[in-house]
Amino acid sequence: MDSIASTSLASLWDQVSGTQPDPDLWVVIATLVAALAVIVPHGVWRVSRNTITIAHEGGHGLVALLTGRSLSGIRLHSDTSGLTVSRGRPTGLGMILTAAAGYTAPPLLGLGGAALLGAGRITLLLWLATALLVAMLVMIRNAYGVLTVVLTGGLFLMVSWLAGPQVQAAFAYAVVWFLLLGGVRPGFELQAKRRRGGARDSDADQLSRLTHVPAGVWLFLFHAVSLCSLLAGAHWLLPL
Template identity: 85%
Template sequence: MVSTVAAASLASLWDEVSGTQPDPDTWVVFATLAAAAAVVVPQGLWRLSRNAVTIAHEGGHGLVALLTGRTLTGIRLHSDTSGLTVSRGKPHGIGMILTAAAGYTAPPLLGLGGAALLGAGRITLLLWLATALLVAMLVMIRNAYGAMSVLVTGGTFVLVSWLAGPQVQAAFAYAVVWFLLLGGVRPAFELQAKRSRGGAGDSDADQLSRLTHVPAGLWLFLFHAVSLCALLGGGRWLLGL
C-alpha cells in the first residue's frame, strides 16, 4: 500500500515537472523584462545582481571542465563579483580551450536555453533544472561567501518551486531568464573597457589568446556575438515572436 502511494506520488510529481504550464499574461512578460533591466543597467544595482551572473559564469567553466574530461577541484565566488574555477588536466588542448571559453558564454546560453523552455511552456522544468544545477555547483564551492551566494540563490528557487502559485512561478522564471539574457551582455563590454585601459591582462580572452594564438580581441568578439545573439533569439521566444 505504501509503495503504491509512493509510486503514485512520484508519478504525479513527474507529470508536474515534465508537463507544460500556461503562459503568463503579456503584461507579466514585459514587467519582468523591465524588472531585469532595472537590476542590470544601473551601476549600483548591477554591483549586487552581478553576483548571480558570476555564479553562472563560474558554473559554466566548471560544467564544461567536467564534460571535457578535466578534474574539477573547486569553485570560489568573491564579494567583488569575481570568481575562480580550478580544474586539473592538460594545460592546453580542446578541453582547456572550451573550459576557458565557457565563462562569458554561459550566462547568455543558459538564458537562451531557459527561453526555449519557457517558450515551450516548461516553467516547472526550468525551475527544477536550475535548482539541480545550483545544488551540484554547491558541492564544488570552496569558500564561505561562495557557499552563501549559491545557498541563497538555490533556496530562492526551492521556495518558489514548492510554495508559490503558478502565476508567481511563471513571473519568477521569466524574470530569471530575462536577467540572464540581459546580464549576459554586459560583462563582455566591461571586459572590453578594462582591456582598453590596460587592465584584465589575465582575463578569459587573454588566456584563450595564449592557448590558441588567436588575438584576444577576436575572442571578445565571440563573447559579444554569443551574448547578443542569445538576447535576440531568447527575447523572440519570450515575447512569442
C-alpha cells in the first residue's frame, strides 16, 4: 500500500515538475489578443481588473509576511479596490517594501510566469498559482473577497486537473499575458487620478510620506517595473 502511494506521489511530482511542449505560435498570439480584449475596453476592464487586484493585495500581504510583519487580513471590494492590513512598525524598510509591493506584484508575477512558460513548466505554473490563491484565501476578511478568490482558484484548479495539455497551455499563456499587460494599466490610472487631485492616500503617496521621496518618483518606479516586465516577459513568451 505504501509502495503504491509512493509511486502515485512520484508520478504526480513528475507530472507537475516536468516540462510540456510549447504551444503553436498562433496560440501564443491568440492568447495575447484575448488578454488585450479584456484589458483595453473600459467596460470589460472594470470586471477583469478584479484579478489584478487579487495580485496587488496578495503582493502587499506576501511582502508583509516576508519582512516580519503580522498580516491581519485582506479585503477585496466590488469596485476593484482592496485593502491589506498588517501590523508592525509603522515606518522602516519592512513597511516601505510592503507598500511598494502592490503595484509591482502583478507585472512581476507575470514575469515569473513568463519565465516558467519559457522553460516549458506549464503545469508547475498552474499549480503554483492555485497554491498562492489557496494561501491568500485564508487571509480574506470579506464575503466578496472570498467569492472572487474562490472562483479564480476554482478555475485554476479545474484547468489543472481536468483540461488537456493544449487547453492548459492556452490558459497559462492567457493568464501570464493578462498579468503582464494588466499590470501596466493601473499605474497610468493612478497617475491620471492624482493629476485630477484624487487618490491622495495611494500607495505612491504613502511611500512618499514614509521615505520623503516625491510620489511621482514612486509612480515612475511602478511604470518602470511594469513596462520592463512586459518587455522581458514578451521575450520569453514569443518564440522570436
